[in-house]
Every structure is written in C-alpha cells, then in structure tokens.
Amino acid sequence: MTPRDFVGRIGFYVLIGLVTAFFALPMLWLVGTPFDEQPGLALSVPDPTLGNFSELLDNRFALPSLLNSVLLALGTAVLVVAFAATAAYSLSRVRIPGRDVLLYLLLLLSSIVTGTAAMVPIFLLMFELGLIDSRVGVVLVLSGGLLPAAIFILKDFMDSVPKSYEESARVFGASAFQILRDVVVPVIRPGLATIAVWTIVNVWGNFLVPFILLRDADKQPAAVLMRTFYTEGGAPNLALISTFSLLFSIPVVVMYLFVNRKYGFRFYGGIKS
C-alpha cells in the first residue's frame, strides 16, 4: 500500500463515518430520550427511568390513537389483500380483451393520483358522502389508492401458479372459490404477506389522508395525533413525545426486520408507493 492509497483509504472511512453520522444523528434522540429522567431536546446520556411511559396513560388520546392506527392499517390490509387477490386471480385466469392495457392504466393512474395531488377532490367527495370523520372513509380512500399496485404485483404471483393444480382440483369438483382458497392462496402466501406488510407500512405512516379526513381527536391515528403534541402551544411534553414516538415506530421497524429476513428488502423496497 503506497502512502497515497493509505491516505485515500483513511479519507474514504472518514467520509463513510460522516455519512453514517448524518443518518444516525436525528434518530439517536429516539433511542435515549424515552428513558431519560429529564427528557430534553438535546442528546444526552440518559439518567435511566421508565417513568416517562406513564405519560402515555396520562394522555387520554395517546393509546387510543395507536389503536386507531392499528384499525386503519388492518382494515386497509384486509380490504386490499382480499380484493386484490380475487381481482388478480380473475385477471390472471380469464382472458379479458384489453386486460394488460387496463392494468397498466390503473397502475399509471395510481401513481399520478396521489393523496397530495387529489386531496381537494377526495376531501370534497368524502364531504358530500358524509364520510368526514369516519375511519371507514379513510380505509376506503387508502384502499382505492393502494389496490392497483397490489393487483399488479399479485397478478405476477398468480401467473406463476401452475394451472394444472387448479385443473386437478376442478376434476375433483372444487368450486372456483374453493380453488382460490385451498389451492391458489397457499401457493402464493408469500405474495399475500408482502402485500399485507406493504399496505400496513404505508397506512401506518400515512399522515395526509387521515389528517384531512378526521377532525375528531378520538378517531385520529397516531400519525395525526402526534403532530398535535408539538404544534399545539406551550412547551412540548417531551416525555410524552419521545415515548409515544418509540411505541409508534416499533411496529414498522419490526416488520422491516421480518421482511428483510424472510424475503430480503429489495423486493419490498421496489414497491413502496
């Protein structure tokens, strides 16, 4: 190794160190503060305590909002997985004229009509339908936006299921629904799990849609309620914010670990909306 290489190598590691610090720095707060006796905005070595977590119980909206997040995420996941699976199965097995064009159009549409670009018509639509302040309304809007990509991906999975399985099942007299449930679903379970996780992660972190559609603090999910902790006047309650953030982020981090371990992150990464 020449001195020049040596210096270059050191420079390289310094750069890697700086980039790592850049990514780690904002997140360090979340690691120490929830357990700090005197939670502050600055990073500090915590004076360990679990007392901050009692704030979660003291705030009457905190834990219910996490439950709301669970309801929205699971509700949307159930709708998206069920409807995308049946639709993808049908589209994979029955040749409808213009099917591929239709799929591409839907996918194109779902990437164009984002919550941001369509917040005005979606807000008005829900307003006219009387679905403002309704968690069901939020689930429907989110499902509509996620379904095209879910159908698209699941159709790929469905196409890879050998049709001979279904033919044998039919010979034995299984109905179409039985075939889907007992033959196709078990084979494409990884695909369904991926779609479910992808939906849950998307809904869990979604701020805009529940923010414009839910006014009632009792119905708001964690993503929306969290903002009121630091925007509504007075000194922010850092014990509450830090413990709440930790609790709120754990599910997606766990799911990330799960997906990463089971399927590798690459596939998941490619389809984040």
Next chain:
Amino acid sequence: MAQQTTLPPAEQPAPAAEARPRPATDVAGLGRGRAAAFVGPAMVLIAVFLVFPALWTLYIGITNYRLTGVQARVPEIVGFDNYADALGDPTFHNALFLTLVFVLFSAVLGQNLLGFALARSLATLRPVLRRVVESLVLLAWIIPGSIVAFLWLALLDRDAGTLNALLQTPGLAWLIDYPLVSIIVFNIWRGTAFSMLLYSAALASVPPSQLETARLVGASRWQTLRDVVFPHIRGHVLTNTLLISLWTFNDFTPFLITAGGPNDRTEILPVYIYNTAISGGQMGYGAAVSLIMLVINLIIALFYIRLLRERR
C-alpha cells in the same frame, strides 16, 4: 356459489379448436360472471376513490366551489378563471419555483448522488459495517413521517438542538434562516434509501470481468465509472431519477416541519394546495392547482412508461 362437479362443456373451448400456442382462456372454470364478480369489488373502490376524484378535479377547477357560504351550496361555473388566477398569482409562482428547487436539489441531485455513492462504497465495506450503515439509511426511510419530522425539529432547534451544539453555533434558527435548505437536507436524509437499494442492485449487474479489464489497463476510478459502470446502469439512473422526482414532488412531509413557513418560504405545491384549498376553503382554485400538479405527475409517469417499454 354453485358447485361444479364436471367440466362445464359450454364455456370451455374444445382443445382442438384452439390450435394457437396460447394458454386456455379459463382454466379455473371461473366463467365470465364469476370472473367479473371477483374483479368487481376492487374495480368499484378504484373507480370511486381514484378515477372519479381525478376526473372530478376537472369540474371543480372551473367552479368557485367553497366550503362555506353561498358557493358551498350552489357553486357557479367560472370557466377558466381559476387557472388564469393561478397563472397570474405570485404565490403560485413562488410555490412552483420552490417545488422545482426542492425536487432538483433534494431528489435529482441529493438522493441520486448520495444513493449512488453509498451503493458503490458499501460494496467495498466489511459485511457487518455495511449492514449497520444500510440499516440506518433504511430506518430513516421507514419510520413514520410524523416522527422523523419531530426528530428534525429537535435536531434543528434554536436553543437546545443537537446541531447547534455540535457546530458550536448557539442560537442559530435553521428553520427560520435557512428553511428551504433545511427541508432539502431533510428530504435527502429521508429518501436516499430507495436510490441506495436500486443502485446496489444495478451495480451488481455490471459484469466483474469488465471491471477487472478496466483495472488491468490502468483506468482511473473516474474512467471506470464513466466507461464501464455507467453504460450498464444508464436505464437504472433514469428510472431512479423519475421515480424519486415523482415521489418528492408529491411529498407532504415538509409540511410537518415548516408548514410552508416562514412567510411562504417553504410553501411547495402540496403545502400550497393544502393551505389554499383545505385550510383556506378555496376549493375551486385549489382544484385548478391540483390539476396542474396531476398533469406534471402524468408527464413524469409517461416518461417512465416509455422508458420501461424501450428497455423491454
């Protein structure tokens, strides 16, 4: 659902009749009716909550729809007034310009270059180290936006923020003095993961033999990059740039940090639409601006689709 005990003779074309080497039209014996019933629920949801809002934007944009007052009950058609208003409104110009700067610096340059640099350097790191850096970058991407927004508020805080403590610049109000720079850096931090993943995959597809040859003929690092690596990943670069531009263009997270302020200095288009339409109640005007946004989305998406076609 009726049980089918035998092969339905009517729906199934005789095997001999279909001589073309195509799969049978209906292996599962769904039949048109049931196939439609299976597709139906998904299509209804998509039609009502995706297609209809997009089309309705066209109509709302030519009315003086408001949330309150007379126009709430009987909106009038005002033609293209909203579009004329928007195009002549300096606050709209400001939003459009800020969005352009935001997307250019945080996505096209920031995430793209940092993601590529990370993908390239991580490949040479030890696996343990590599996993640590990768996980941190990914965490920044998957933690909910409301949380990361507060983490950045804490980091950039004027009096107690960690950044001021590190840089020894006490009292520097980053979000007031450098608001746009702050959300640009924030978005680089937030979104680089995707570029890193995509470029990691792309770089793995560069044949090692060609890299070896380049090394043997003594090509410099830059020459290798330009003449060996880049031609292989050109398609990926375009794909990545288009996707991250589209996402950054539609990103609402900066709202959580600055809410468009101070004095509209970070009021990118998504925040502008929120502030004028949802918060300000000017639905017609907001819809007109939304349509402009939808058209820009459409242009980016069409570029992307054309690119996918060419690569086939």
